[in-house]
Amino acid sequence: MKRVIIVLILTAILLTPASAYKGKRLAREPIEDFSLTNQMGENYSFYDDSSEVTVVSFIFTRCPDVCPVITQLIKSVENSLTDNEKEDVTFISVTVDPRYDTPERLQSYMEIHGVEWPHLTGTNEQLSPVWKTFGVTVNESVIGAHIMEYQPGEASVTVVNSSGNSSTHMFGLSGWTLTETLANQAGIDVNASMTQYGHYVSGISGEESPSDYSWWWQLNLWNNSASQWEASPVGIDSVNSLDENPQIAWMPSSMNRSNLSSPIDNSETSMTIMWLNGTEAHVELESFNGYHITKGALNDAGVNTTIEDSSLGHYLTSLGDEESPSDSSWWWSLYTWNSRNTSWELSDAGMDEIDEPRHIAWAPSTINVSDIPSPIKNSTGVVCSGHGWEMGSGSSLHCMCDYGYTWDGEDRTSCVLEETDVFNVGHSTITYIINENRQPVIAWTGDNWKVEDFTADLREVLENDRLGDSDPLKAPGMTFILTSLGLGLAVIYAPRKEEHLETLTERKGKKRETSPLQ
Numbered sequence: 001m002k003r004v005i006i007v008l009i010l011t012a013i014l015l016t017p018a019s020a021y022k023g024k025r026l027a028r029e030p031i032e033d034f035s036l037t038n039q040m041g042e043n044y045s046f047y048d049d050s051s052e053v054t055v056v057s058f059i060f061t062r063c064p065d066v067c068p069v070i071t072q073l074i075k076s077v078e079n080s081l082t083d084n085e086k087e088d089v090t091f092i093s094v095t096v097d098p099r100y101d102t103p104e105r106l107q108s109y110m111e112i113h114g115v116e117w118p119h120l121t122g123t124n125e126q127l128s129p130v131w132k133t134f135g136v137t138v139n140e141s142v143i144g145a146h147i148m149e150y151q152p153g154e155a156s157v158t159v160v161n162s163s164g165n166s167s168t169h170m171f172g173l174s175g176w177t178l179t180e181t182l183a184n185q186a187g188i189d190v191n192a193s194m195t196q197y198g199h200y201v202s203g204i205s206g207e208e209s210p211s212d213y214s215w216w217w218q219l220n221l222w223n224n225s226a227s228q229w230e231a232s233p234v235g236i237d238s239v240n241s242l243d244e245n246p247q248i249a250w251m252p253s254s255m256n257r258s259n260l261s262s263p264i265d266n267s268e269t270s271m272t273i274m275w276l277n278g279t280e281a282h283v284e285l286e287s288f289n290g291y292h293i294t295k296g297a298l299n300d301a302g303v304n305t306t307i308e309d310s311s312l313g314h315y316l317t318s319l320g321d322e323e324s325p326s327d328s329s330w331w332w333s334l335y336t337w338n339s340r341n342t343s344w345e346l347s348d349a350g351m352d353e354i355d356e357p358r359h360i361a362w363a364p365s366t367i368n369v370s371d372i373p374s375p376i377k378n379s380t381g382v383v384c385s386g387h388g389w390e391m392g393s394g395s396s397l398h399c400m401c402d403y404g405y406t407w408d409g410e411d412r413t414s415c416v417l418e419e420t421d422v423f424n425v426g427h428s429t430i431t432y433i434i435n436e437n438r439q440p441v442i443a444w445t446g447d448n449w450k451v452e453d454f455t456a457d458l459r460e461v462l463e464n465d466r467l468g469d470s471d472p473l474k475a476p477g478m479t480f481i482l483t484s485l486g487l488g489l490a491v492i493y494a495p496r497k498e499e500h501l502e503t504l505t506e507r508k509g510k511k512r513e514t515s516p517l518q
Contacts, residue, residue: 023449053089177295
């Protein structure tokens with residue numbers, strides 16, 4: 001019985017886990033060697049070019065959401081390591097979009113994010129076994145959902161006045177808004193008046209149309225199918241420059257339209273102006289920011305708004321004929337919608353600095369942020385089945401599912417439990433920590449993990465492999481365990497031996513007392 005107890009103690013000690021990882025612990029076979037191409041166009045061998053411990057992530061450079069976050073998180077992990085630890089750790093990022101991610105594009109991606117670790121690409125034939133080894137399923141539709149162009153038509157502006165009344169307006173881009181916006185961008189003065197038929201442009205950069213109407217400023221629209229300019233059949237306010245006529249041109253009606261230059265890029269929203277002397281100016285709206293969305297949505301909704309320009313950018317002074325008071329008791333505050341937290345957040349940047357916003361809101365600074373209504377409405381009222389947050393817009397709208405959840409089949413707007421260790425990179429991602437034996441020991445999915453937790457796991461792996469800053473004399477290795485076990489057994493066994501001797505002595509004494517020889 002005592003031997004059984006000792007064996008059980010020995011087994012319990014040897015089976016006690018040496019560490020408690022914060023990520024998902026794995027028990028997998030070593031990763032076989034593979035060779036890919038790095039950002040310099042050079043061959044990279046997993047076995048020959050990586051250190052004892054390796055962190056492997058999967059990204060693609062066209063991904064606008066998870067991948068940049070993952071890259072910055074790993075960058076923070078790398079910066080958290082000591083110099084000794086960095087010598088024993090290699091970071092690797094492997095693309096899941098090899099058709100697009102050339103070495104040059106990977107290099108550009110690295111420069112943007114300020115990282116230097118290897119970013120690897122190759123052919124589909126080279127990468128497929130690597131993805132399979134790491135349990136990564138690369139789905140073209142998943143990647144496609146992330147390669148999304150900004151849809152300004154899906155953007156909205158919510159307005160709350162000082163009385164707490166609110167309204168939400170979708171972005172629109174009329175020909176007049178485009179003219180006003182691009183003229184402001186180029187520093188061109190436009191003289192226009194409001195008539196019963198809408199805005200009438202009478203002068204551009206000081207060139208005023210004559211009162212005898214011998215010529216006037218004529219609006220032209222680019223016909224992409226015919227590749228030519230055509231006189232607009234409607235007034236400037238009736239032109240839809242968001243979807244139908246993104247390229248417009250102004251010229252004196254006396255000029256020959258055939259001399260008007262074609263748009264530089266037919267895919268860009270632009271305005272061309274020709275003056276009486278035949279010279280031209282061409283202005284493009286390359287991207288949309290908070291100023292454009294505010295002006296477009298409120299102009300389209302007929303909400304009177306005053307937006308001033310300054311050396312620091314545009315700022316709002318009145319909205320819906322309600323001006324912020326001169327005593328600064330309140331002012332118009334700008335809010336942006338956080339789709340992950342489904343809440344409004346006070347913007348720490350001006351409207352010009354908010355690139356491609358999906359939803360923004362304007363409210364007096366005295367209004368409680370909780371009183372600003374949500375811009376998202378659907379039939380169930382639940383986003384991503386309650387297990388994620390929305391990303392993108394229009395046909396690219398999809399869920400970023402929480403840890404342990406994935407899309408429900410082809411439905412990209414629902415999240416269900418992930419039942420396997422196979423990860424669909426694109427809507428979620430996976431980052432591995434691999435030990436010196438090339439075994440994946442820890443997996444972190446998604447991008448909602450903490451740098452300190454990941455770093456703690458990485459240091460645990462380094463310590464278990466006697467690497468980094470670990471001290472072999474202080475590390476709880478097998479020698480230490482066996483030594484401790486020996487001391488423990490000695491303590492356990494010694495009293496048992498003394499007790500056994502004492503029992504034998506007592507028995508001998510009793511025999512002496514009862515012996516007939518005494």
